[in-house]
Amino acid sequence: MNAAIKNTRRTMTAGEAMIESAMANGVDTLFGIPGAQIYPLFDGIHKQGLNLIVPRHEQSAAYMAMGYAKSTGKTGTFTVVPGPGILNTTAALCTAMGNCSPVVGLTGQVPSSFLGRGRGHLHELKDQAGTLKSIIKDAFSIQQAKDTAAVMNQAYQTARSGRPGPVTVEMCWDTMATESEFESLTLSPVDDALPEINPDALKSATEMIAGARRPMIMCGAGALHASEEVTALAELLNAPVTAFRSGRGVVAEDHPLGLSAVAARQLWDDCDLLIGIGSRLEMPYLRWGNYMTYERKPSSGPKLIRIDIDPEQMSIFEPDVGIVGDSAQACRILHDLLLDKMSPDESRLDEIARAKALARAALQGVQPQMAYLDVIRQVLPRDGFYVPELSQMGFTSWVGGLPVLKPRTYVEGGYQGTLGYGFPTALGVKVANPDKAVVSVSGDGGFMFGVQELMTAAEFNIGLVSIVVNNRSYGNVRRDQQMGFGSRFSGSELKTPDFVKLAESFGVRSHRVKSPQTLKPVLEKCIELNQPCLIEIQSERGLESSPWPFIHPQGRLAVE
Structure with missing residues (x-):
């Protein structure tokens, strides 16, 4: 897959060179939010006509890149400013590390003369790369503009090789803005050989x-x-x-x-x-x-x-x-x-x-989650994607509540258990798979972590169907407090917005249903439209049966 090296030379900023290097590594879509230290990088995106999705929160940029990667096997790429910007993405980065998603995050740094000085420059961290290395697979720094292609190629190879995972690449503000003469930035030869098996x-x-x-x-x-x-x-x-x-x-x-x-x-x-x-x-x-x-x-x-x-x-x-x-x-x-x-x-x-x-029959006792999941499975095409969340529907889906029929079509967050990952991750899945049905199912608590991305869905016409189960609580926490703490509900009961009106204010089609029977025709229509849609399922607080006996079973199911 290595491109032939051309002997042409061009003058460009190192930020532009980062984008050309990313494209040489197969990047066709980038999720990101611009800022002062990475303006040259965004200028490169504009000049190259790269598909750019701009979320409303930096965390969502990394989640979207993860969804893109997890659903395709290709490397997802995002870009945000350094310091608080890249720190905002760390929940998504540790999730991508946990679920083995190849993701590359591009970011900036303070001007080179300030690096490591602790002077308090804009977005300065004591050791940005070191902080990130404690969370992800690796963090790279491009010290000199001439090294851009080599470091970028190394970053992409690291993300996708061995056990895939997230990496970041940083470059100082002034270095990124400096114009230099670069050879045509084609993909350098890399060692993709598989390890020899003993x-x-x-x-x-x-x-x-x-x-x-x-x-x-x-x-x-x-x-x-x-x-x-x-x-x-x-x-x-x-x-x-x-x-x-x-x-x-x-x-x-x-x-x-x-x-x-x-x-x-x-x-x-x-x-x-x-x-x-x-x-x-x-x-x-x-x-x-x-x-x-x-x-x-x-x-x-x-x-x-x-x-x-x-x-x-x-x-x-x-x-x-x-x-x-x-x-x-x-x-x-x-x-x-x-x-x-x-x-x-x-x-x-x-x-x-x-x-x-026997398992199927036993799971039917987990209601109303199973009734809704059965409808979703009936409507969702075999190659359609389902993105769960840390929710009662999500937990039920873990153990078989929604049969999975093809690899990569069940996009889960892995062992980090990151509340709020589902909706923004599903947006990335849909961007990567625009002609496939993608359904995200969140609880009202988790959905509110990324609700602002309804605007991203509307602006970029991302045809995700977002189902929000509104039980006005962090349902799992509430049940644990009910069962283990004498129903002393502390922070687990929530006031929620009118999700239908909220979605409509963003320009997203919205519906409200109260039963599995009413969900089916609405879901069918939303998938057919292939436009941003939100479906609110109204549910009583504390109504759901617990799926946890199936996640931590004490033994085999009883056979009647």
């Missing part, structure tokens, strides 16, 4: 899999690009495939082997081998185990094989066999090594089908 690890894994009677596969974000290979391996073994958040849809949940977390829990006690693919394995060892005590390696349960491109994962949570490498490549090799050693156990299909049916 043959001894492959041999040990092959022997362990061949000897297993009831293996299970669990996927995370590191398997999103490996759907074909994971499916082939699963079908060879007749092994059920599950996931908690990011890995959902790697094997479609309507495939005979694809199943939700609740269904997987039914099979867990009899599982003699777990194959974790690009996953931290939070669900079986924390959610189904001890959430409050760290274990470096499993103290109980089945044998464990982990496939992960990040070698550090093998010491953070130690498996019986660790395969460090790309998940698609590793699964393909394992499949070929096992082809003559395995024959699928057909009886497992019935066992898996029973678990799926």
Whole structure:
């Protein structure tokens, strides 16, 4: 994919050079808010005609870039001013780090003579790059204009290689504004070679899999690009495939082997081998185990094989066999090594089908969330995107309330549990996928974190359908206070605006519904319009059933 190097030279600012370098790395859309230290960068955006989405809060710029990245696998890019501007994005940056999204943030710095002086220049931080490095994958500084292309290429490679994650690039105010003569800024050659997989690890894994009677596969974000290979391996073994958040849809949940977390829990006690693919394995060892005590390696349960491109994962949570490498490549090799050693156990299909049916029936007790999620799944196309939030509907969707049928179509925030990420992230998903249906479902509390982005949706005609469940509370906090603190509600009950009137004031089509039956035709119409729409679901405070018994189950479901 490396472009040919041309021998042309042009005079431009280093800010313009940053934009040309980003474009050489495949950037076609940028989310950002201009400011004094990055004016040359925005001038470069204008000159290049790059697609620019301007949100109303810096945090949203980074969330949008994350949504763009998570839904496509490409690198999302945002730009904001340094100091308080880049600090405003850190909630999104730590979320992108947690859910393995390749994101690059471009920012400025104080003038070079002030760097590290503590003089109190505009937006000065004591150590901006150092602060960011404590949160994200890496933070780069371009010291001299001539190094722009090399540093930018390194930043983009870092974001997308290995375990993907967010990085930032900063440049001093005066350096960015200085005009220099640059060679044509094409993509420099970079090393995108996959790590070599240890043959001894492959041999040990092959022997362990061949000897297993009831293996299970669990996927995370590191398997999103490996759907074909994971499916082939699963079908060879007749092994059920599950996931908690990011890995959902790697094997479609309507495939005979694809199943939700609740269904997987039914099979867990009899599982003699777990194959974790690009996953931290939070669900079986924390959610189904001890959430409050760290274990470096499993103290109980089945044998464990982990496939992960990040070698550090093998010491953070130690498996019986660790395969460090790309998940698609590793699964393909394992499949070929096992082809003559395995024959699928057909009886497992019935066992898996029973678990799926039992889980589905049990989840129907989580109301009214399941009734609404069933309607959304009926209306949302197979390749449509669903973006949950930290909400009662979101928690219910985690464990199977909304079946996921394709990789990347369930865009979740990961372990950071960042309230308010859903709506702005979904805007980025829709910008990246303008011809696909995208539905965001938020509670009223989380939605208010980014409500100002209704204006962004209207201005740029981002055809996201935003569903807001208005129960006038932080519903999960309120339930916890009800159950654990004698109904002493402290800060959990909210006064909310009229969301329909609010959306209309931004120029966004809006509707109010009170039941799943009335939601269906409205949602169908909104998706068909492909314009910014908001649907408010009115709900009574405290009405929702708790999904948490399915997220932290005490054991198998009771069979009546």
